[in-house]
Amino acid sequence: MSSAIAAREIRRSYGDRAALDGFTLEVPAGSIFGVLGPNGSGKSTFLALVAGAERPPSGTLTILGEAPHPRLRARIGTVFQENASDPLMSPREYLLFAATLFGVDGGTARRRADELLERFGLAGRANDPISTLSGGTRRRLEAARALLHRPELLLLDEPTTGVDPEERRLLWETVRAERGGATVLLATNDLHEADAVCDLVAFVQAGRVVAAGAPAELKRDLRRQAVRVELNAPDPGTVERIAAEAGLDRVTVLDGEVLVMTDDATALVPRLFAAAGNAIRGLRIEEASLEDAYFQYIQRRAEAVR
Amino acid sequence: MSGVRAAAAIALRDLMGVARARSQLYSSVLTPLLFLVFLGNGVSHGLEPAALPAGNFTAYLVAGTVVMTSVFSSTFSSASYYRDRDSGFLRLLLSSPHSPRTVMLGKSLAAMTIGALQAALVLAVAAPFVDFGWQYGIGGGIALALLTVVLLNLMLTGLAQALATRVHSMQGFHLVMNLALFPLLFFSGAFFPVDGLPAWMKVLAYVNPLTYAVDGLQLATYATGSGGFIGYGIDFAVLGVLGAAVYGLGLSRVPKLTYSGQ
Numbered sequence: 045m046s047s048a049i050a051a052r053e054i055r056r057s058y059g060d061r062a063a064l065d066g067f068t069l070e071v072p073a074g075s076i077f078g079v080l081g082p083n084g085s086g087k088s089t090f091l092a093l094v095a096g097a098e099r100p101p102s103g104t105l106t107i108l109g110e111a112p113h114p115r116l117r118a119r120i121g122t123v124f125q126e127n128a129s130d131p132l133m134s135p136r137e138y139l140l141f142a143a144t145l146f147g148v149d150g151g152t153a154r155r156r157a158d159e160l161l162e163r164f165g166l167a168g169r170a171n172d173p174i175s176t177l178s179g180g181t182r183r184r185l186e187a188a189r190a191l192l193h194r195p196e197l198l199l200l201d202e203p204t205t206g207v208d209p210e211e212r213r214l215l216w217e218t219v220r221a222e223r224g225g226a227t228v229l230l231a232t233n234d235l236h237e238a239d240a241v242c243d244l245v246a247f248v249q250a251g252r253v254v255a256a257g258a259p260a261e262l263k264r265d266l267r268r269q270a271v272r273v274e275l276n277a278p279d280p281g282t283v284e285r286i287a288a289e290a291g292l293d294r295v296t297v298l299d300g301e302v303l304v305m306t307d308d309a310t311a312l313v314p315r316l317f318a319a320a321g322n323a324i325r326g327l328r329i330e331e332a333s334l335e336d337a338y339f340q341y342i343q344r345r346a347e348a349v350r
Numbered sequence: 351m352s353g354v355r356a357a358a359a360i361a362l363r364d365l366m367g368v369a370r371a372r373s374q375l376y377s378s379v380l381t382p383l384l385f386l387v388f389l390g391n392g393v394s395h396g397l398e399p400a401a402l403p404a405g406n407f408t409a410y411l412v413a414g415t416v417v418m419t420s421v422f423s424s425t426f427s428s429a430s431y432y433r434d435r436d437s438g439f440l441r442l443l444l445s446s447p448h449s450p451r452t453v454m455l456g457k458s459l460a461a462m463t464i465g466a467l468q469a470a471l472v473l474a475v476a477a478p479f480v481d482f483g484w485q486y487g488i489g490g491g492i493a494l495a496l497l498t499v500v501l502l503n504l505m506l507t508g509l510a511q512a513l514a515t516r517v518h519s520m521q522g523f524h525l526v527m528n529l530a531l532f533p534l535l536f537f538s539g540a541f542f543p544v545d546g547l548p549a550w551m552k553v554l555a556y557v558n559p560l561t562y563a564v565d566g567l568q569l570a571t572y573a574t575g576s577g578g579f580i581g582y583g584i585d586f587a588v589l590g591v592l593g594a595a596v597y598g599l600g601l602s603r604v605p606k607l608t609y610s611g612q
Contacts, residue, residue: 096606114448124438124442127438128441132366133363141359142442145359145446145448146447
């Protein structure tokens with residue numbers, strides 16, 4: 045399978061801060077590829093580099109089989125992390141304006157704009173000022189705008205931030221239906237969303253890709269079950285003591301819960317109760333999710349750096 | 351060709367934005383007219399400026415007010431760069447296949463058109479109420495005044511654009527523009543004739559590009575002869591050369607698409 049994007053050892057700094065530090069990634073053509081990482085990990089910087097079809101200061105970048113060049117931007121559609129619409133325009137005006145920028149002819153632009161307004165559930169608000177639309181509706185408009193010129197590569201930078209579940213479903217259904225064969229590169233820190241929509245994902249930390257593959261593969265490489273323990277007082281001392289007494293080499297505290305990954309939860313749970321006794325308020329066992337895989341990779345990477 | 355279409359679409363969008371912002375549109379024309387009515391009549395009747403060729407300060411003040419309108423208009427229009435940056439719209443423009451220069455060209459064309467239209471509107475509204483000499487006839491005078499206004503706005507828009515891409519905050523931009531242009535307005539002959547000034551002020555007036563715009567507008571509308579004026583040869587040469595140079599400077603630095611879109 046050919047690559048829609050091939051990045052090798054890309055480095056980019058803003059002042060003293062390295063936003064990309066040896067970023068290497070291959071995105072197969074036609075895939076929905078998720079780039080996952082915390083805020084400031086370099087995902088948006090990488091997307092902006094691709095969106096601008098800009099030659100990186102260091103390393104190599106190939107987009108749609110070509111070296112970066114401004115003309116390539118005609119083949120790319122981008123939903124930015126924040127909305128890019130003019131609040132004084134109406135959705136129809138905004139789409140027609142974007143069509144002119146991306147070289148779509150008048151008649152085709154009008155037909156395509158009407159079609160996308162309909163598909164994204166925006167037809168009823170097509171002539172209202174964008175400033176009167178809700179946050180979720182504006183995100184759908186951004187997706188419609190990015191798809192307007194039928195791009196071969198669609199870049200989505202946290203497209204569903206602040207969008208309610210119903211609108212999120214509508215947005216993803218429509219993007220999938222309208223993308224044709226376009227490759228989708230999604231930057232997000234919503235791991236559940238990535239697990240649900242992506243064929244492949246890469247975990248990014250501190251400007252580098254620390255793991256990449258299909259969500260199922262990444263989960264398979266790790267322990268199968270996640271035991272989440274809710275403690276009465278999850279202070280570091282208690283967590284450390286329980287981990288030592290239960291013979292655990294690696295625990296993660298996440299949202300006030302202690303997360304332990306294991307291949308055999310039934311053997312682990314009695315050990316935990318023996319170690320923690322009545323310090324445990326609640327406990328649940330889940331199949332490992334992409335989120336668990338992500339935290340394990342990030343933790344491994346942090347330990348390797350130490 | 352697609353670059354021309356894109357620049358035209360960007361310019362049209364900025365023009366529509368101004369047309370929709372009614373309060374900005376009305377105030378940009380009404381403010382200079384009120385200035386003309388109150389300051390013009392106040393000085394004409396209160397101080398009796400007999401030294402003026404026509405003895406009428408309101409008619410004299412029209413050229414300066416038109417230049418002042420252009421100064422404010424180009425400043426406000428170019429501030430749309432900041433609005434687009436902060437609203438995220440600039441990111442869409444910069445992610446399009448067109449060069450950032452095409453984007454800035456479209457935006458500056460709009461700023462220049464708005465500035466020229468507003469200045470022409472102030473002139474058109476004021477003209478019937480004051481005694482103009484129209485020494486080149488009304489048609490010729492209007493054509494010469496419009497040419498002066500267009501060249502002036504070319505320079506002002508270039509200056510505003512050059513600053514907007516270099517000064518990070520909109521507040522800073524307004525401050526620098528006011529600091530640079532207000533003194534220039536005073537030494538341009540906009541509010542009082544340059545001829546009677548002390549030598550050091552005259553020097554400042556003659557190195558001031560706005561002086562040549564005021565002169566051009568005075569010659570087109572108010573003057574009854576060329577005595578005491580610089581003349582169109584020099585006016586258009588200075589405004590044309592400076593306009594092209596400053597406009598070029600305005601397009602010399604362009605924004606880039608970054609992680610923050612700024």
